[in-house]
Every structure is written in C-alpha cells, then in structure tokens.
Amino acid sequence: MHEMSVALSVVDHVEQAVRPDGAHGVRRVHVEIGELAGVVPDALAFCFELACSGTVLEGAELVTRFLPGRASCAPCGRTWDTGMPPDMTCAACRGGATELLSGRELRITEVHWSAEPAAPDPGPAPHPEESR
Structure with missing residues (x-):
C-alpha cells in the first residue's frame, strides 16, 4: 500500500517545517490529491492516522481536496x-x-499549528470490576 509511504512523507515534511512561535502540535493538514496521482483518499486518511502516532501530528486531522x-x-x-x-x-x-x-498533484497546501501539545492517549477505560 503506497498510501502509507505518502502518509509518512507528509508527516516527515510537516515535522521538518519551521514552526511558528509557540506551536507545539498540529491540528490539521490540508493536502491536494490529483485524480491521476494513484492515491486513494480513504486509504491515505487511514495511513495518516497511523503515521502521526507519537509525533507532533498525533491527533491531527487530514483534509483532502480532490483535483480532477x-x-x-x-x-x-x-x-x-x-x-x-x-x-x-x-x-x-x-x-x-x-x-x-492537472491531475498528478500530491501536495501539502496548509498546516494548522496548535499552541497545545498533543494530548496523550489515555488508553482503554478500566472495567468496573477491575477497579475494586
């Protein structure tokens, strides 16, 4: 699945970007995807979520714009x-x-930074009988 390599590349590019003062995390990343780029947007969204884990992009939303x-x-x-x-x-x-x-595009068009660091995942809630 080449969408994972695309997602990892997006994460890498954003992590290497110059952060505005006070930015600790990323809220949203906008990407344009051309119809002929060979990228399936749903598969990219799935891979993006996995690729963001443990990075400044953890929890970030991927917004895609399709270009014919x-x-x-x-x-x-x-x-x-x-x-x-x-x-x-x-x-x-x-x-x-x-x-x-047009149609071969695959580019990051916007990054929305956050002053708040990404919140760590609290993990699964304990079962009531486990808390006794």
Missing part, C-alpha cells in the same frame, strides 16, 4: 476532464498534441 485530471489540445485549444483512465485524445479535433494540465 484536466488536459488541453494545442491545435484547437479545447480543455476537458481526462477521467480515469485518462483520455488524452481531443474529442473536438481528434488531435493527439495534448498536454496534461
């Missing part, structure tokens, strides 16, 4: 959504001199 694949035709200037798998042939002139405009 877009292409343009050099001869006629038409643009279109490529879909998946991508259709790179112009429907207007059937030309093949096309350019991919």
Whole structure:
C-alpha cells in the first residue's frame, strides 16, 4: 500500500517545517490529491492516522481536496476532464498534441499549528470490576 509511504512523507515534511512561535502540535493538514496521482483518499486518511502516532501530528486531522485530471489540445485549444483512465485524445479535433494540465498533484497546501501539545492517549477505560 503506497498510501502509507505518502502518509509518512507528509508527516516527515510537516515535522521538518519551521514552526511558528509557540506551536507545539498540529491540528490539521490540508493536502491536494490529483485524480491521476494513484492515491486513494480513504486509504491515505487511514495511513495518516497511523503515521502521526507519537509525533507532533498525533491527533491531527487530514483534509483532502480532490483535483480532477484536466488536459488541453494545442491545435484547437479545447480543455476537458481526462477521467480515469485518462483520455488524452481531443474529442473536438481528434488531435493527439495534448498536454496534461492537472491531475498528478500530491501536495501539502496548509498546516494548522496548535499552541497545545498533543494530548496523550489515555488508553482503554478500566472495567468496573477491575477497579475494586
């Protein structure tokens, strides 16, 4: 699952970022994911939660923004959504001199820092009969 390597990379980049004064943790990370990037957003969210454990990002929310694949035709200037798998042939002139405009993105766009350190996980609550 390559989403785990993507999640670990996001965590690494955020941890290496310059923190604003007084920042001790991360509340939220915004990521743009292109339709053609080969990343499944739900799988990335699952892996992100695991990758954040024990870091300044523990408990941080991952906010993803999906970007469609877009292409343009050099001869006629038409643009279109490529879909998946991508259709790179112009429907207007059937030309093949096309350019991919978007869809391969995978980038961190925002990090919301917190002045509060991440709260440690209290673990499971004890059973009532165990507290006697």
